[in-house]
Amino acid sequence: MSAITRDEVAHLARLSRLALADTELDHYAAQLDVIIGAVARVAEVATDDIPPSSHALPLTNVYRPDEVRRCLTPEQALAAAPAVQDSRFRVPRILGEEA
Amino acid sequence: MTTTNTVMPYDEALARFEPVIGLETHVELGTASKMFCGCPTSFGAPPNTHVCPVCLALPGALPVANDKAIESTIRIGLALNCTIAEWCRFARKNYFYPDMPKNYQISQYDEPLCTNGYLDVEVDGRTVRIEIERVHLEEDTGKSTHMGGATGRIQGADYSIVDYNRAGIPLVEIVTKPVEGTDRLAPEVAKAYVTELRELMRSLGVSDVRMEEGSLRCDVNVSLMPRGTTAWGTRTETKNVNSLRSVERAVHGEIERQAAILAEGGRIIQETRHFHEDTGATTPGRSKEEAQDYRYFPEPDLLPIAPTPEWVEELRSELPEPPTVRRRRLQAEWGVSDLDMAAMHNADAFTLVEATVTAGVPAADARKWWMGELARRANESGTALADLPITPEQIARVVALVASGALNDKLARQVLEGVLAGEGSPDEVVEARGLRIVSDEGELSSIIDQVLTANADAADKVRSGKIAAVGALVGGVMKASRGKADAGRARELILERLGVSE
Numbered sequence: 001m002s003a004i005t006r007d008e009v010a011h012l013a014r015l016s017r018l019a020l021a022d023t024e025l026d027h028y029a030a031q032l033d034v035i036i037g038a039v040a041r042v043a044e045v046a047t048d049d050i051p052p053s054s055h056a057l058p059l060t061n062v063y064r065p066d067e068v069r070r071c072l073t074p075e076q077a078l079a080a081a082p083a084v085q086d087s088r089f090r091v092p093r094i095l096g097e098e099a
Numbered sequence: 100m101t102t103t104n105t106v107m108p109y110d111e112a113l114a115r116f117e118p119v120i121g122l123e124t125h126v127e128l129g130t131a132s133k134m135f136c137g138c139p140t141s142f143g144a145p146p147n148t149h150v151c152p153v154c155l156a157l158p159g160a161l162p163v164a165n166d167k168a169i170e171s172t173i174r175i176g177l178a179l180n181c182t183i184a185e186w187c188r189f190a191r192k193n194y195f196y197p198d199m200p201k202n203y204q205i206s207q208y209d210e211p212l213c214t215n216g217y218l219d220v221e222v223d224g225r226t227v228r229i230e231i232e233r234v235h236l237e238e239d240t241g242k243s244t245h246m247g248g249a250t251g252r253i254q255g256a257d258y259s260i261v262d263y264n265r266a267g268i269p270l271v272e273i274v275t276k277p278v279e280g281t282d283r284l285a286p287e288v289a290k291a292y293v294t295e296l297r298e299l300m301r302s303l304g305v306s307d308v309r310m311e312e313g314s315l316r317c318d319v320n321v322s323l324m325p326r327g328t329t330a331w332g333t334r335t336e337t338k339n340v341n342s343l344r345s346v347e348r349a350v351h352g353e354i355e356r357q358a359a360i361l362a363e364g365g366r367i368i369q370e371t372r373h374f375h376e377d378t379g380a381t382t383p384g385r386s387k388e389e390a391q392d393y394r395y396f397p398e399p400d401l402l403p404i405a406p407t408p409e410w411v412e413e414l415r416s417e418l419p420e421p422p423t424v425r426r427r428r429l430q431a432e433w434g435v436s437d438l439d440m441a442a443m444h445n446a447d448a449f450t451l452v453e454a455t456v457t458a459g460v461p462a463a464d465a466r467k468w469w470m471g472e473l474a475r476r477a478n479e480s481g482t483a484l485a486d487l488p489i490t491p492e493q494i495a496r497v498v499a500l501v502a503s504g505a506l507n508d509k510l511a512r513q514v515l516e517g518v519l520a521g522e523g524s525p526d527e528v529v530e531a532r533g534l535r536i537v538s539d540e541g542e543l544s545s546i547i548d549q550v551l552t553a554n555a556d557a558a559d560k561v562r563s564g565k566i567a568a569v570g571a572l573v574g575g576v577m578k579a580s581r582g583k584a585d586a587g588r589a590r591e592l593i594l595e596r597l598g599v600s601e
């Protein structure tokens with residue numbers, strides 16, 4: 001049995017706003033299954049005395065002082081925006097028909 | 100989409116159902132810079148002027164946590180009697196929505212910085228303990244304006260425009276455990292909790308907690324269960340609750356709405372609802388994504404937070420006096436009744452009175468001006484008391500002028516009016532409006548002469564021994580001087596002039 005279903009891949013694609021064709025769903029479902037299998041093998045090796053790690057560096061508490069630094073100008077900030085209106089980023093309709 | 104607006108009257112709803120409430124409060128921290136970059140956090144700047152590569156998520160930009168924000172969150176946790184985590188991480192909350200340019204929000208998930216605390220609030224003379232589930236640190240989102248729709252809401256909009264000035268401002272989320280057993284006081288308990296939380300944030304100095312500017316925001320969860328049962332019902336989450344009064348109204352309204360649905364055999368849908376300030380009603384919002392849909396994972400760009408016990412203890416030892424304790428102490432110092440305390444608390448006047456007392460004004464005078472004339476002015480102009488353009492120091496000056504005899508209460512009110520109208524300091528208003536009490540004997544004498552001539556009958560009565568009639572003459576002097584005469588001195592002079600003694 002595969003570790004991830006085609007429906008789950010379709011759901012993840014929707015959450016990421018990726019339009020995947022049927023053939024692509026099959027393709028990625030198979031690939032993701034292999035990846036999950038590889039991760040599962042690592043999980044088998046990791047026993048209770050091996051804490052899960054999320055960071056490669058043995059560091060904690062790396063902070064910066066609460067000081068204001070120079071910002072971009074609005075022109076710089078908006079330079080790469082696909083669309084601008086009233087000095088704001090203009091984005092397409094957020095909610096589709098489902099709402 | 101159909102919306103049923105049936106509601107069951109509150110008393111009936113409470114007779115049949117028991118409410119369980121929960122509150123999620125977001126507090127924008129008053130740090131100088133944002134959570135993960137050096138952009139300023141001040142409110143009201145022109146759009147997209149407080150942005151940089153980090154908060155705009157430009158390629159290659161990396162976040163670094165603001166030490167003051169970490170410290171403030173720990174202080175909030177301590178003030179709420181929480182346990183502070185010895186080690187925890189930030190997490191990515193992934194969602195596709197343009198209010199965050201990264202397509203995720205840096206938050207905390209299963210490892211909040213503070214857990215398991217409580218806050219006691221007083222309602223109706225009874226202390227209710229609100230248990231705190233967690234306090235975590237995250238970043239605020241940008242502000243979207245929805246265009247092209249009839250309502251200005253996201254539904255039906257053609258497109259949206261986004262300002263990222265707010266994106267990345269440190270935001271603390273405080274989540275209560277479900278609160279049971281509040282019964283018909285549920286709306287008041289919810290309001291009292293947010294009020295107390297706001298006081299606490301103020302006393303800690305971590306946020307300006309202005310609900311109208313969104314630096315304190317509240318989501319209200321409500322569910323109902325039929326009386327005699329113990330399993331909680333399905334809850335709804337009401338957002339957009341932007342004032343203390345609205346917190347109360349939102350709980351009240353949601354109880355009435357849910358009761359009507361349940362009584363008809365209907366089912367409550369777990370959903371986000373939007374509160375409307377104008378009507379007090381709620382309407383359905385977007386259906387909530389499941390937690391797993393956010394695909395939380397530890398934030399790889401930020402290292403774990405591991406506050407040392409020494410640092411935490413140092414912060415604990417430096418906490419200010421809790422607001423409840425401070426209120427009780429000041430009540431005793433000021434000699435104020437419970438009723439007057441409650442009135443000040445409800446009018447949001449307490450900290451203002453306190454600041455005015457600190458500025459050197461006797462407590463009774465401070466309370467009199469804030470709860471009287473200034474409360475009336477605030478009411479008239481529909482502003483919050485704290486937003487009146489007058490400082491405790493200015494009030495102290497007015498009170499000092501009254502105490503020295505330079506002003507009477509009537510003139511003092513005019514001075515306050517002038518200060519509120521932006522005419523300058525109390526002394527400048529007194530000068531510009533010519534409001535000083537007329538105690539100059541020469542000027543007062545000439546006014547008295549006019550009044551005695553114009554009121555010969557009353558003058559005769561006083562001469563013949565009917566001293567009570569002097570009141571009308573003093574009144575005449577006050578009127579002629581437009582309230583600026585020293586009434587006591589005028590009375591003495593009139594009696595002297597008429598050859599009468601008391």
